[in-house]
Amino acid sequence: MIWWGASLALIIFVGAMLVTATLIAVTSKGSVIFRQNRVGFNGRVFRILKFRTMRTVDDGPMIVQAGEHDPRVTSLGKWLRKHSIDELPQLINVLRGAICRWSDPDRMQSLTMWSMKDSLATTLSDIA
Template sequence: MAKRVFDLVVASVLLALLAPLLLVIAAWVRVDSPGPALFRQQRVGRGGRAFRIHKFRTMVVDAPRRGPALTVGDDPRITRAGRWLRRRRLDELPQLIDVVRGDMSLVGPRPEVPRYVERVPPSLRDELLALRPGLTDPASLAGLDEDAQLARAADPEREYVDVLLPRKLALSLDYARRATLASDVAVLLRTLGALLGRGRR
């Protein structure tokens, strides 16, 4: 209960404070390329329930028809605004809406698309889906440069499924098994520091 109250209060305050920035980004996304400002995609949430995650759109609207589902490296489908937003992870900010709605938490395992959840061993999958997915967690911090790793792989899809996904799962579950409200705050502060560092590059 304390975690949910913390999520709701912090996410609501952040949405209010960041509203001008969110509006500017939304306008830029729409001006930069035709299409909506927000991108919605089905992810698997707590208890295996599907929900629609919100992000700022960073690719052309017909991206699924132009290439693979996994985005790697200097993908030509990424827009100019999208490249800037992805580098700084600002495309993730609309997920504060998902936190307020209760679909996500501020800290928790990152939600995956159904096809990747199906690759998780059943026993671990049940444990993973007992948790509310989050905006960030230690696995996210460990994989901030996973795009570069995928870009170097001969088969990015296999690299993600066989190497990155198990690693992220292990880190996420290890953290979740011993998480406290104080450790969540620490992860949020580490995330903020990492993002500020990326923004200065």
């Protein structure tokens, strides 16, 4: 029961998510949530949801992956990424059934430029 676990996690982390959203809103301009189309298992397109960690929002055919010392990443964003807190909104996609919380990377196809060790796993792991 993936939805049960995601529901419980959402309840547990709702306070941290509210604090994170407030900090992003106070420290930088723009949307609190980053949305981007991604291609997952069997070529299914879904909309990724993350806390925004960069000054720019890229979505389209040419997306530049953020590097280790990318100047677009905010100070708060560095900390959120380091602790994977930027991934918490993905629990909403788990509840919607758009992604699962774990997967078999050997069965995944890398259909976008996003990859991790030559595979794409549409999970709650650090895929971006």
